[in-house]
Amino acid sequence: MKVKICGITDVTTGIQAAEYGADAIGFVFAESKRKVSEERAREIASHIPSEVYKVGVFVNETLPEIERIASIVGLTHIQLHGDETAEFCQSLSYPVIKAVSFQGNEQLASIGTYPADYILLDSPKGEYRGGNGKVFDWHQVDKNLLNNKKVILAGGLHEENVESAIEIIKPLMIDVSSGVETNGVKDLNKIKAFIEKAKGIAIGGEIK
Ligand SMILES: O=C(O)c1ccccc1NCC(=O)[C@H](O)[C@H](O)COP(=O)(O)O
Numbered sequence: 001m002k003v004k005i006c007g008i009t010d011v012t013t014g015i016q017a018a019e020y021g022a023d024a025i026g027f028v029f030a031e032s033k034r035k036v037s038e039e040r041a042r043e044i045a046s047h048i049p050s051e052v053y054k055v056g057v058f059v060n061e062t063l064p065e066i067e068r069i070a071s072i073v074g075l076t077h078i079q080l081h082g083d084e085t086a087e088f089c090q091s092l093s094y095p096v097i098k099a100v101s102f103q104g105n106e107q108l109a110s111i112g113t114y115p116a117d118y119i120l121l122d123s124p125k126g127e128y129r130g131g132n133g134k135v136f137d138w139h140q141v142d143k144n145l146l147n148n149k150k151v152i153l154a155g156g157l158h159e160e161n162v163e164s165a166i167e168i169i170k171p172l173m174i175d176v177s178s179g180v181e182t183n184g185v186k187d188l189n190k191i192k193a194f195i196e197k198a199k200g201i202a203i204g205g206e207i208k
Pocket residue numbers: 006007026028030031032033034035057059081122128129130131132133134154155156157175176177178179
């Protein structure tokens with residue numbers, strides 16, 4: 001199971017997350033309590049091994065601004081967390097993760113044709129477009145509608161519920177932010193425990 005730790009804002013947490021086995025780390029460049037400057041993100045990214053994805057999270061940002069930040073920071077993937085059109089997605093020169101605030105399967109039917117490499121299933125938006133620490137009903141998701149796209153599951157995951165989430169959705173990757181924080185700050189013990197738990201979960205008798 002691949003793991004993305006999102007909302008990284010300092011070098012130590014980035015380095016430790018990678019050491020604990022994170023496959024991707026996320027930098028939020030949108031309105032958020034976890035918003036990070038491009039200078040800080042660049043510094044963090046420079047300490048992270050090349051095989052770990054550096055994902056930039058954007059909400060309705062302009063194309064030139066995304067491309068500019070991606071190039072400065074050294075992003076490997078762009079996560080679109082707003083209302084970006086398919087044409088917008090196609091214009092980006094990076095692999096795209098399109099986030100969907102899950103509200104039902106009608107929505108998934110249309111996202112099945114969206115030209116993104118990955119679909120990130122998240123909870124309906126709260127105060128911010130993402131990172132709200134809320135779960136949604138995984139049983140409602142009809143994955144057949146997603147056209148075999150690579151699925152990343154997010155939304156209120158933590159050490160205690162991640163096993164059920166993986167069992168029900170069987171995603172390629174899981175994404176967490178609030179669930180590895182204490183009092184709104186990333187907690188290294190929780191990050192370690194979450195990654196260990198997720199990496200040890202057997203799907204169909206095989207450790208993924
Ligand atoms: O994390 C944020 O603050 C955020 C703000 C605005 C747009 C997206 C944001 N996060 C994107 C993520 O990938 C989060 O990890 C994902 O929404 C899950 O968050 P959580 O429910 O807190 O685990």
